Each structure stands twice: as C-alpha cells, then as structure tokens.
Amino acid sequence: MAIKYSQKVIEEFTNPENVGEIEGADAVATEGSPACGDMITYNMIIDPETHIINDVKFRSYGCASNIATASVATKIAKGRTIEEIKKLTPKAVTEELDGLPAVKIHCSVLAINGLKAAIREWEKKQGLRKDGDDAEALDKETILRELRNVIHPETGISIVKMNMVRTIEVDDGKIFVELLMGETDEMFYENIEEETREHLEGLPGAFDATIKLNDKPITKGL
Amino acid sequence: MSDTTHEYAYLDNGDGTQVLPEVLEAMLPYFTESYGNPASLHQLGLAAEEALDEARESLATSLGCAASELVFTSSATESNNLALAGLRAVNPDKKHLIISPIEHSSVRNLAKHWAKKGFLELTELEVDDEGRVNPESLKQALRPDTLAVSIIHGNNEIGTIQDIETLGAICREAEVPLHIDAAQTLGKIPLNLHELPVDLASFNAHKLHGPKGVGALYIRKRVKIRRQFEGGPQEGNVRPGTENVPAIVGFAKAAEIAVRDMDKVTAHVNDLTQKLADGLMAIPHVRLNGPAINSSERLPGNLNLTFKYIEGEAILMSLNYQGVYVSSGSACSSRALTPSHVLTSIGLLHEEAHGSIRFTLSRLNTEADVTKAIEVTKAAVERLRAMTAFIPEEHSERESEHATTFYKKKND
Numbered sequence: 001m002a003i004k005y006s007q008k009v010i011e012e013f014t015n016p017e018n019v020g021e022i023e024g025a026d027a028v029a030t031e032g033s034p035a036c037g038d039m040i041t042y043n044m045i046i047d048p049e050t051h052i053i054n055d056v057k058f059r060s061y062g063c064a065s066n067i068a069t070a071s072v073a074t075k076i077a078k079g080r081t082i083e084e085i086k087k088l089t090p091k092a093v094t095e096e097l098d099g100l101p102a103v104k105i106h107c108s109v110l111a112i113n114g115l116k117a118a119i120r121e122w123e124k125k126q127g128l129r130k131d132g133d134d135a136e137a138l139d140k141e142t143i144l145r146e147l148r149n150v151i152h153p154e155t156g157i158s159i160v161k162m163n164m165v166r167t168i169e170v171d172d173g174k175i176f177v178e179l180l181m182g183e184t185d186e187m188f189y190e191n192i193e194e195e196t197r198e199h200l201e202g203l204p205g206a207f208d209a210t211i212k213l214n215d216k217p218i219t220k221g222l
Numbered sequence: 223m224s225d226t227t228h229e230y231a232y233l234d235n236g237d238g239t240q241v242l243p244e245v246l247e248a249m250l251p252y253f254t255e256s257y258g259n260p261a262s263l264h265q266l267g268l269a270a271e272e273a274l275d276e277a278r279e280s281l282a283t284s285l286g287c288a289a290s291e292l293v294f295t296s297s298a299t300e301s302n303n304l305a306l307a308g309l310r311a312v313n314p315d316k317k318h319l320i321i322s323p324i325e326h327s328s329v330r331n332l333a334k335h336w337a338k339k340g341f342l343e344l345t346e347l348e349v350d351d352e353g354r355v356n357p358e359s360l361k362q363a364l365r366p367d368t369l370a371v372s373i374i375h376g377n378n379e380i381g382t383i384q385d386i387e388t389l390g391a392i393c394r395e396a397e398v399p400l401h402i403d404a405a406q407t408l409g410k411i412p413l414n415l416h417e418l419p420v421d422l423a424s425f426n427a428h429k430l431h432g433p434k435g436v437g438a439l440y441i442r443k444r445v446k447i448r449r450q451f452e453g454g455p456q457e458g459n460v461r462p463g464t465e466n467v468p469a470i471v472g473f474a475k476a477a478e479i480a481v482r483d484m485d486k487v488t489a490h491v492n493d494l495t496q497k498l499a500d501g502l503m504a505i506p507h508v509r510l511n512g513p514a515i516n517s518s519e520r521l522p523g524n525l526n527l528t529f530k531y532i533e534g535e536a537i538l539m540s541l542n543y544q545g546v547y548v549s550s551g552s553a554c555s556s557r558a559l560t561p562s563h564v565l566t567s568i569g570l571l572h573e574e575a576h577g578s579i580r581f582t583l584s585r586l587n588t589e590a591d592v593t594k595a596i597e598v599t600k601a602a603v604e605r606l607r608a609m610t611a612f613i614p615e616e617h618s619e620r621e622s623e624h625a626t627t628f629y630k631k632k633n634d
C-alpha cells in the first residue's frame with residue numbers, strides 16, 4: 001500500500017526539531033521497543049516549582065511518521081506544564097501534522113504516551129508518585145484505558161472504540177482479554193494480538209497476558 | 223541498455239516494471255483495431271482469437287511447454303489460488319498441504335485460511351538461513367493424503383532460487399503434485415517446464431516489462447483442476463471470462479523479449495547489482511539477506527540488505543523523497559509492526575527484519591541510477607542512525623541469544 005503523508009509530516013520527518021538527549025536530564029523515558037519497530041526516547045528538563053517543561057529532546061527508532069510525531073510532540077511540550085501535557089490526547093499531534101494515514105495513527109499514540117511516561121518518571125523522582133501506585137491499580141478499568149491505545153491498523157481507530165473488546169479478566173497480574181475480530185480482519189490477527197500484548201504486558205503490575213481472538217460473536221459482552 | 227534518463231532511480235522492479243515500447247506497440251492494435259471478443263463468430267472475433275492463439279503459442283515456447291497447457295488469468299495471485307483451490311476441488315479427500323515458509327501472500331494466506339477453517343492440515347517446510355528449502359523436510363512432510371506441495375521458485379524478497387529438480391523429484395516419487403510460483407523467475411533464469419518435475423506453475427507479466435493484471439497458469443497435461451468461478455467455456459473451461467487480449471498479447475511479447483535477451487540483460491543487471499552492493503555494503507553494520515548476489519541461487523538484480531539500528535520505512539521514505547524508489551521488508555501497519563515472514567524464517571530478529579530494504583534492478587537501470595542510489599542511501603542511513611533511539615549493545619545481546627535459540631530449535 002502506498003503511503004501518502006501530508007506535507008507537514010514530510011517536513012517534520014526531513015527536518016525534525018529537538019533531536020538528541022539532554023545532559024543532566026530530569027527525566028528519561030523510552031516508549032516502544034525495537035522488536036515492535038518503533039520506539040521513542042525522551043529527555044526532559046522540568047522546573048520543580050512551576051512544573052513547566054523547559055526542555056525536551058527525543059531519539060527515535062521507527063518509521064517516518066514516528067520521527068515526525070516525536071518532533072511535533074516535543075514542540076508541543078516545550079514551555080507547557082506537565083499538567084497540561086497529561087491531559088493531551090494523540091489528536092494534538094495528528095492535528096498539528098494535518099492528519100496521518102490510518103495505519104500510522106498508532107505513531108501519535110506512542111509519541112504522546114512517551115511524553116507522559118517521561119512525566120511519570122519525573123514525578124516518581126520527585127516523590128510525587130510511588131512505584132506501588134500503579135500496580136495497585138491494575139484492574140479492568142486500567143486495562144480498558146490501556147486498550148484504547150491499541151489502534152486497528154486499517155481504520156486507525158482504537159479497538160475499544162470499535163467495540164472489539166469483549167472480555168477483560170484480571171487476577172493477580174494475569175490478564176485475560178477476548179477480542180471480537182471482523183470477518184475481514186484475518187490478515188490483522190498477528191498485528192492486533194502482538195500490539196495488544198505489548199500494551200498489556202507493559203502495564204505496571206502485569207506479568208502475563210492471554211489474548212483470545214474470535215471471529216464469531218461472543219455472547220458475553222463487557 | 224537504455225537511454226531513458228529520469229530524475230528518479232527506479233529500483234523496485236521486483237514489484238513492477240516499465241512496459242517496454244516494443245510490448246506496448248504489440249498491444250495497441252488490440253484496443254483500437256482488432257478489438258473483437260475472441261468468442262465472437264465474425265471476422266473481428268476471429269482476429270482476436272488468432273491473436274490469443276498466437277500469444278499462447280509464443281508463451282508456451284518461452285516456457286518450454288505446450289500451448290494447450292497454458293491458461294491465462296488476471297495475475298499470479300489468481301494463478302496461485304486457481305492452482306491450489308482447483309486441485310482441492312477435484313481431490314476432496316486430500317486433507318494436507320505443504321508449502322515453504324517463504325511463500326508470497328497469495329499462497330501463504332490461502333493456505334493459512336484453509337488451515338484456520340479446518341479444511342486441511344498445513345505443513346511448512348524448513349529453510350536454511352539463505353532461504354533454501356530443506357529437501358529432507360519435504361521427504362518427511364509428504365503423506366498419502368497430501369493434496370499438493372507449493373513452493374515459490376524465485377523468492378520475491380530475498381531472491382532465493384529453489385532447487386526444483388531435487389524437490390520435484392521427491393514429490394514425483396510420492397506422487398504428489400508440485401506447484402511452483404514462478405512469478406519472479408520467468409524471463410530471469412532459463413525455464414523449461416517440460417524438463418522440470420513440476421505439475422503446475424504460476425506466472426505474471428508485470429515483473430518482466432509486460433502489463434499489469436495478466437497472468438498465466440501452466441497445468442501439465444493430465445493434471446486435473448476445477449475452475450473456481452462459473453461462466454463461459456473460455457480457457458479450456460478452467461477460467462471463465464472474456465480474455466484480456468491486449469494484455470495477453472503484451473505478456474507473450476514481454477516473455478519472448480526477456481528470453482531472447484536473457485544473457486545480455488543478466489550480464490548488465492549483474493554488473494549493476496554488484497556495483498550497488500559494493501557501494502552499499504561499504505556502509506557499516508549492513509547485512510546481506512539471502513544467497514550470495516550474482517550466484518545461480520539468487521534472482522539477478524535482487525539485493526536485500528538490513529541496515530541495522532534503523533527502521534526500513536524511514537529509510538524507504540528518505541529515499542523516496544530523494545527520488546530513489548525501493549521497497550522495505552516490513553509493512554508498518556500497526557504499532558506492533560509485523561516483520562516480513564520471509565526474513566524471520568531465515569533467522570532474522572524482528573528488529574533486523576524491520577531495517578531491511580530491497581533493491582531490484584532491471585534491464586532499464588543505468589550506472590547513474592546505481593550511483594544515485596548509493597549516494598542517497600548512504601546519506602539517509604547516516605542521518606537516521608544519528609537520531610536513532612536504538613541501543614546497539616542491547617541488540618548484540620539479543621542477537622547472540624536469538625542465534626543460540628533459533629539454531630537450536632532448528633537442529634532439534
């Protein structure tokens with residue numbers, strides 16, 4: 001499938017801003033992994049008084065829109081408070097880029113979540129957040145919230161919004177999720193399963209995820 | 223070989239090629255002059271039918287088979303599907319299918335679909351680290367209820383050419399039909415179907431400077447398959463629907479030219495591929511995927527490289543915006559980017575598969591294309607590596623761990 005990027009994506013990809021790292025950064029966070037083919041590492045300087053992000057830089061391993069979204073995300077974050085950034089959705093990035101092809105929407109999710117991960121790191125360091133905070137919260141709601149970050153590659157819409165998530169069970173860090181796949185989704189099974197796993201197993205306190213993909217309607221709903 | 227100069231360098235001939243002027247010229251009359259339906263009884267129908275017969279004869283000569291053994295289709299995808307589904311329809315009691323792990327999606331997805339629906343059991347053969355099918359694994363996989371063996375003759379990604387004589391002989395002994403997907407080999411390496419132990423073979427035109435949307439299926443005499451949709455009696459009752467006469471004429475012409483010029487073209491393409499490889503492999507941390515280039519085991523003009531620590535789509539797009547057109551080993555279609563099954567089958571880590579780029583050269587490429595591609599690729603790789611989040615030390619660890627487990631699994 002040929003990929004048509006907007007002029008803005010092409011510009012950000014060819015001339016990204018804020019590339020690199022910051023010596024003595026207050027927070028460093030990496031979102032994604034090499035195996036998944038996309039990964040962003042952010043370095044941040046945050047003012048402890050005002051909570052303003054005074055500087056942010058990124059490194060990227062990923063496709064053209066991974067680089068473009070990271071570049072835009074740093075531009076958005078610079079000069080804003082962490083409270084403002086925590087409220088952002090991936091839309092903030094896609095709008096700035098005049099949109100992304102559906103198969104690339106996941107890049108905007110990664111770019112924004114990476115910023116939030118760096119902020120969480122900083123909050124931990126500042127004692128504003130404890131390690132245990134997240135693990136205790138591994139419940140159905142947290143899982144559902146995380147699944148909103150899993151984007152269907154064809155539609156560019158989250159699997160939650162597409163009503164694909166049919167069962168969520170969680171027991172002592174073990175997660176079970178059942179997804180309802182569409183008739184024509186066969187070619188995306190591997191994709192969606194891997195992406196779902198990556199998101200769930202990355203949740204604090206989660207150590208195992210079982211994902212079941214079904215193409216027959218399951219009577220049991222959420 | 224050609225004096226066509228472009229602003230861009232097209233190095234994606236494994237995906238599609240430019241139609242040669244000679245081919246286009248042969249096709250034109252069948253749009254505007256002899257435009258009749260070959261099934262019509264009048265003079266214009268007759269002219270079209272004669273063109274169809276001639277094209278079939280000509281393609282049969284290029285392939286070393288009889289004209290009566292060729293059926294025209296819309297694509298190699300259709301030919302692959304028709305071959306396997308057509309066999310299955312006349313052998314409903316055969317519940318087992320064998321394929322290689324490096325098939326084109328048109329074979330792989332069909333086989334996986336059937337297996338998933340429980341229509342039959344699927345066995346994927348072993349390949350070595352350059353993509354050669356292990357004949358021993360074929361011997362072990364064959365069963366009395368095996369419907370067919372389907373093997374990609376020349377791999378579209380890494381260029382591996384299979385030893386069809388050996389694999390076919392094993393199938394013959396077990397009396398199981400062998401289908402080959404030869405979309406990449408026609409016109410690139412000598413083919414003589416009657417001398418090969420092959421029962422069905424799929425082809426298309428657009429890989430060899432013919433038009434898109436036309437293919438052929440070779441069905442060896444006495445091999446029975448059933449048509450997959452209903453309609454008229456065209457193509458020996460195996461493939462209903464009015465034939466695409468201009469495209470078929472172009473296909474036959476393109477094959478004729480490819481076979482006629484093969485030695486000359488291969489020498490030209492090999493020379494350019496060598497230069498491209500020399501230039502690109504001088505970049506640090508580059509890995510060649512598939513058999514040695516310019517060997518008889520690799521498609522001429524195919525160069526597949528992994529540029530470590532960076533991602534293929536970003537490389538592809540960098541090249542694209544500089545006017546160098548190539549393809550990449552993975553489709554970044556989701557967060558969990560699915561790496562090419564071909565590359566992981568020959569032992570690449572996901573992250574190595576993600577960083578792969580395929581360059582495919584044709585007779586129409588020039589030294590200038592190669593020079594430009596080397597220059598642009600070097601700059602792109604350097605730029606992307608300068609901003610990568612990838613940590614090479616962590617990769618080395620994963621690499622040695624993977625090497626132990628991957629080969630241990632294979633040897634068990």
Ligand SMILES: Cc1ncc(COP(=O)(O)O)c(C=O)c1O
Pocket residue numbers: 236237296297298299300326328374376377378403404405406426427435436437
């Ligand atoms: C080996 C192989 N098989 C099948 C195909 C599918 O061919 P077509 O595009 O004619 O359906 C291709 C080309 O894309 C190919 O390289």
